[in-house]
Amino acid sequence: MKQDAIGRDVLAFLSGNLLDPTPLNYRFGYLYLTRSSKVICHETDTYIENGLRMKQETIVEIMGKHASASDDPEERIAARDEAVEMFLNAAGDLARETKRQADGVGRDIAEESQAIRAGAEGEDLKGAIRRILDRASEAERELSTASSRIDRLQRDLDEARNKALVDELTGIPNRRATRGLIQDLEIRKVRYCAAIIDIDHFKAINDSYGHAVGDRALRLVAEALTEALEPWPVSRWGGEEFLVLAETPDAAKLAEQVEAAKEALSERNLKVRETDEPMSPITFSAGVAVNAETSEATLRKADDLLYEAKKTGRNKVLVEGAGPADAAQDAA
Known part of the structure; x- marks a missing residue:
């Protein structure tokens, strides 16, 4: 279907339901007419089959369900x-x-x-x-x-x-909220450290036990980090990555707390809820860096250290200007 044709069809669909051509309504109509969203198609077809007119509050509700069902954070x-x-x-x-x-x-x-x-x-x-x-x-x-x-x-x-500003799965701040926090730190000219943390072998967890278990693993790591690093804020940076921002120039201090969270997590006896099957310990790798001239440079340093931790065996915390915070065994 050509773009101009679908555009006319979307506007006609909205007009037929007495809906204003707002960006929200237009995207709803586009996703429905192109059959791009199972949730939207199912909900809308049900309304149409029952002879009901789509109202504005209905559109908002359906789009909310569509967003919740989407794997795309954007x-x-x-x-x-x-x-x-x-x-x-x-x-x-x-x-x-x-x-x-x-x-x-x-x-x-x-x-x-x-x-x-x-x-x-x-x-x-x-x-x-x-x-x-x-x-x-x-x-x-x-x-x-x-x-x-x-x-x-x-x-x-x-x-x-x-x-x-909140990650729906883990309940902690999301990337957008953290961008705002970084901006605030820079405006106040506060010296800080950043730690980027990535769960080891997360794909294997999903592949072995299913995405429901993977989601619970993400929540478990979020809880462990939040508890161990209080009062420093922990956010979900994306996928299986987390970010910690600590208002301290002491990278070793932040690394020590991240290491404590890692150890506490690895000591948990985990089982798959559905089958009572024992699970291997969940570990993570991390890179800790002191803030540079820009936040981009700071995060890049932490990310480079995280990459090095992954490359050299995982299950370790690397600190800017130092060696591993713990000479942990390879978790591979």
Whole structure:
């Protein structure tokens, strides 16, 4: 299907469902019409088969399910960004609507007040006062409703923003949140160290026990690192990689804590939940570097040390300007 043709079809699909051609809705329509998402196709087909019209809240819900089911972190980030944008637009619409209502109340009361000032008497006076009171009561109800909608929008927006900064699987900060933390460290000109940590033989865990066990392994490592490295923040840097940022110029101190986490993890007696089958210990390799002139240079140094740790046997922590933090045995 040619791009211009699918574009017209998407717009026609949105129009037929009385949906605005926003980026979120357009991407939804595109993924549905090109049958690119099983989740979107299944959910949307169910609505259509039951003769239901797709509403905006339905689109948001379906796109959320699509993002959660996707293995692509960029897809999840895009969906969250669109949710945040939608909430901001809704808040803007609500603010404009509230202003229009307030302007209308002001005009109505001004008109009735003018009638009173012009000398209205008897029933005319009573009627003008009653209409002012009724309009004021109506405005109060509208304001209360608007306030509730604003509170709900704020909760939704806060939730979307928080989700945009948290890795869904492990519950720790994600790459985006960590980029913000690095920027803050650089703005404050704080000396820090960075450790990049990578689970050893993670593909073998997935291949041997399945992705569900692999996911639990990621959560286990995240918990072990978070516990051992507190108060320094641990984030999921991507895949089976984690990043630690420590506000200290002492790389050896950070390496010591990373080593402690590695040892504690390797001592756990692990079993596969579904079969009660014993598992080999989970180990990781790490590279620790002191911050350089730029964050890119700092992360590159830590990544180079991690690569060296992997190349020379795994299950070890290499520190800038030193040897391994522990002469661990090859975990291969």
